[in-house]
Amino acid sequence: MVVVRAPGSVCETCDIRETAICGVLNPDELPRLNAIVAAQNVAPQQAVFFEGDPADTLYNVTRGCVRLSKMLADGRRQVTGFLLPGDFLGLAYYESYAYTAEAVDAVRLCVFPREKFQALLTEFPQFERRLLSRASNELASAQDQLLLLGRKGAKEKLASFLLLLGRRARLRGTVDGALDLPMTRNDIADYIGLTTETVSRTFTKLVDEAVLELPSPQHVLIKRPEVLEDLAGEFH
Amino acid sequence: MVVVRAPGSVCETCDIRETAICGVLNPDELPRLNAIVAAQNVAPQQAVFFEGDPADTLYNVTRGCVRLSKMLADGRRQVTGFLLPGDFLGLAYYESYAYTAEAVDAVRLCVFPREKFQALLTEFPQFERRLLSRASNELASAQDQLLLLGRKGAKEKLASFLLLLGRRARLRGTVDGALDLPMTRNDIADYIGLTTETVSRTFTKLVDEAVLELPSPQHVLIKRPEVLEDLAGEFH
DNA sequence: CGGCCTGTTGATCTGTTTCAATTTGGGTGG
DNA sequence: CCACCCAAATTGAAACAGATCAACAGGCCG
Numbered sequence: 001m002v003v004v005r006a007p008g009s010v011c012e013t014c015d016i017r018e019t020a021i022c023g024v025l026n027p028d029e030l031p032r033l034n035a036i037v038a039a040q041n042v043a044p045q046q047a048v049f050f051e052g053d054p055a056d057t058l059y060n061v062t063r064g065c066v067r068l069s070k071m072l073a074d075g076r077r078q079v080t081g082f083l084l085p086g087d088f089l090g091l092a093y094y095e096s097y098a099y100t101a102e103a104v105d106a107v108r109l110c111v112f113p114r115e116k117f118q119a120l121l122t123e124f125p126q127f128e129r130r131l132l133s134r135a136s137n138e139l140a141s142a143q144d145q146l147l148l149l150g151r152k153g154a155k156e157k158l159a160s161f162l163l164l165l166g167r168r169a170r171l172r173g174t175v176d177g178a179l180d181l182p183m184t185r186n187d188i189a190d191y192i193g194l195t196t197e198t199v200s201r202t203f204t205k206l207v208d209e210a211v212l213e214l215p216s217p218q219h220v221l222i223k224r225p226e227v228l229e230d231l232a233g234e235f236h
Numbered sequence: 237m238v239v240v241r242a243p244g245s246v247c248e249t250c251d252i253r254e255t256a257i258c259g260v261l262n263p264d265e266l267p268r269l270n271a272i273v274a275a276q277n278v279a280p281q282q283a284v285f286f287e288g289d290p291a292d293t294l295y296n297v298t299r300g301c302v303r304l305s306k307m308l309a310d311g312r313r314q315v316t317g318f319l320l321p322g323d324f325l326g327l328a329y330y331e332s333y334a335y336t337a338e339a340v341d342a343v344r345l346c347v348f349p350r351e352k353f354q355a356l357l358t359e360f361p362q363f364e365r366r367l368l369s370r371a372s373n374e375l376a377s378a379q380d381q382l383l384l385l386g387r388k389g390a391k392e393k394l395a396s397f398l399l400l401l402g403r404r405a406r407l408r409g410t411v412d413g414a415l416d417l418p419m420t421r422n423d424i425a426d427y428i429g430l431t432t433e434t435v436s437r438t439f440t441k442l443v444d445e446a447v448l449e450l451p452s453p454q455h456v457l458i459k460r461p462e463v464l465e466d467l468a469g470e471f472h
Numbered sequence: 473c474g475g476c477c478t479g480t481t482g483a484t485c486t487g488t489t490t491c492a493a494t495t496t497g498g499g500t501g502g
Numbered sequence: 503c504c505a506c507c508c509a510a511a512t513t514g515a516a517a518c519a520g521a522t523c524a525a526c527a528g529g530c531c532g
Contacts, residue, residue, distance in 0.1 A: 076387045080379045132367060133329040143334055
């Protein structure tokens, strides 16, 4: 694990600062954060930490995609989330992490030692406020995912997943309708509670129905988003 | 909806104060909380609020069981949680609630107007700290539930559910192994992602295997908790 | 060039749902 | 107090979605 001390200007030039928690700090507070942060690169498929590890570090994803997962004793896996740049990682008010975090592709993280981070929380209340707001958004997303896993069929699950990725991609200014899937079919399957085969079959069904195009397995073009919305079936 | 102004001494005599968020306040801070709280009774099956309602109130459950749920457009329902006395309700940092909250049985709530509650948060930082810690515990539970919904079979799901209730009942000092189920089979089914019939069948299987006894549908005796633990399959 | 990992497709199998019929139990009114 | 009523729970039989098992294609890297 390579941890590099961050140069003094990292935060100022960080292009995801507004979307990350750091965004609540104003220019004269920023150096305080800068002082406790380090950068870390994680290679594809490498773990950031494992479920059960002592939770002594907090992270901010600045590049790449991080996969969160939990395992059953016999090896069945549930992916509980995918983190993208701007996402916060490591909020654990027990002493140990509740899930494993691994890099899907080449990942870069901002690393905060827990003690120092908590000191900053006390110093800057708006920081804690922001964190609570984050946590509560994550809770809402988790509940959407409960609905997906508990009550949706295969097609509905995949549709919801693609829309979710689409929404997040749009926030980060991608070409509308073009989606990049850094994760494998197996990762997707473990996220939406299916098998690789069913995910694959469902993709081909949606292609047959002209809802999607798949120039390559990791590149999706959403041709008829309204059909996906319909399938996702959210009540609004 | 009946909202009763609370008498001056409510909080002092509240028997769930230690387990609720209010527990972080010391005796001289308590009156400040008392000043903004009201009591509310909710009859069985009545809604506290609906998904989408403006989130202008926060609650603390002091008696009974509250069911949280989300619906799909066609009526399929996912129960996202059951709240018991001491549980906090209404943490929503959007303007509207992300789920519906309904009384399972006779429920009593402490009601906090959002504005006033937030003012208290600013005034007592340890209050906000506690809330963040709650949120992060809930997040951890939600992830357990994702694992359950996404990767467990019917028997494993029911086992996990009963163990969860058991753990919570033990915290509140019940006779070990005796469980009360205030919710219906249908509520359970919608919580663990099954149908009423499958829940019922799985109960009878567990009774046949002498893991449980069912003196009545709402009263469970756990005879062999180790079998349930085994079925739940948590990795520890 | 060859091997391997990922993805796709096909055939079969199984756990859970669905549909349908009973049974049980708690609450209500006579 | 008892009989009735209705919702909830249980049980059975049939259907189905998705899993499992298996084969094969394609791209990438050594």
